[in-house]
Amino acid sequence: MARQSKDADAVGRPSGVPPEGERFEATVHPGEREAALARVADLDLDRVPDPQGGVRVVVNADDLAELVRRGYEVRVVRTVPIAPVDPALVASDEEAERWLEDRIAGIPREEER
Template sequence: MATRSKTSPTQAAPAPTVRFEATLGDVPRAKAVTVASALDLDRLPDAEGKVRLLLTVDDARRLLEQGFEVHLKSAIPVRPLAKGVVMSDAQADRWLEEQVKDLPRQGGR
């Protein structure tokens, strides 16, 4: 008799290797924004003012189960960011200080 290895319920699912750029059929913008927020979906900028989403396969399945028409536009491979585009903590602190330098401060800083 063959035995199967069972996955532990505490094991994390493997990270997705691809995500999809997608839109939601003929859904009004306000409703699409509400759905994206309620399901904690990542949104992308869109020059035409549409709600463009970045979905995993599970995200797309959840939307379809709720009755939404999902239009997949492209597949985007998931990979780490290039080190050159990630700020160090010191760079982020300098950038933030530059952004708020002219604002009146409370608390003596």
């Protein structure tokens, strides 16, 4: 979420910008007022693909409140922490080197010709 950066290079946060906090993955539905789903785009939210072709967003609490205020039914699916990707998923330098060495094993390199 762009509006929740906690990167060290971020400049000071002016008033009106939501504080860092939780984000939510949620699906958006027309609700009792039958709000047009196409207008969700007007809110400039982080929309992510939905397996059923519906409207799925990753938003903060203020965005959730705005969606409800506009008449949408919002179903929060889970919280999405502001945290780096699991370090266990990131290759170590040794693993990356070994992968390449394994793949090209036996092929003469320029330096060996």
